[in-house]
Amino acid sequence: MRLLLGSANRVVLKRWANLLEGGHRVERAESPGALKKMxxxxxxxxxxxxxxxxxxxxxxxxxxxxxxxxxLLSDRPDEDEGLDFLKRGIVGYGNTYMSQPRxxxxxxxxxxxxxxxxxxIMQRLIAEVHARVKEDESRQKKKPGLDSLTLREKQISGxxxxxxxxxEIASALKITERTVKAHLTSIYEKTGTGSRLSLALLVNRG
Incomplete structure (x- = not known):
């Protein structure tokens, strides 16, 4: 795997790099600007x-x-913060100093x-999703949601x-990555989702 490690703390960067040594290609970003660019x-x-x-x-x-x-790895993981960032599209949240096996x-x-x-955090996320479903179930039925997607968009969503x-999607469907990205933009707009996580939750919920 090709990994990008982003931290302004060189001790943390060195620790991560040492833990991941051997099995991954590792690159480093030591400033917010470098992280954004890379x-x-x-x-x-x-x-x-x-x-x-x-x-x-x-x-x-x-x-x-x-x-x-x-x-996202935090020196002091916080449930509220982790939940907030998950909603913003991250795919993982944990402790900066977790062990190598973990x-x-x-x-x-x-x-x-x-x-x-x-x-x-996962239990809270699931509870929030279920609560949201119950609150606006009737409105969701009236919204286009997944039913408004084309066959290709449904394939990509799945x-x-x-x-x-x-x-991987481009390879499976024999289309270009640019086409996949264009479809995802359309899918997000039609379904009201803004990230892969939100879309995955919607698909699995349906």
Missing amino acids: SALDGYDLILVHRPMVDREMVAQVVMSPENKVF LLEAIKSISNGSVWVGQR LVAKGRSNL
Whole structure:
């Protein structure tokens, strides 16, 4: 896997690099500017970001590209913060200093299409989704949602829900990545979702 590590703390960067040594191609971004510039490039399977280096706006910019998978690591993980960032599109939230086995497990899980967070955060996320469904169930029936998607858009949505990357989707459907991105923009607009996670939740809920 090709990983981008983002932190202004060189001790943290060195620790992450040592833990991931051998099995991954690792590149480093030591400032918010470098992170923004490097994350705009295609090709990273996962971006590990140190929470102290970024604010919410910066995270939103990095996850703006549907291709980017962001794993946010905090020195002091907080449930409310983790839940908030998940809603903004990250795919993982954990402790900066987690052990090597746990870090490798998290990366493997995310690469397989899962979301990596603590059990309590996931329970809260699921509870919020269920509560939202109950509150606006009648309105959701009136909204176009997934029913408004074309056959191709439904195929892409299904693959996104399975954790497939844009490259994998393009290969499976024999189309270009640019076409996949264009379809995703249309899908997000039609379904009212703004990230891969939100779309996956909608598909799996349906």
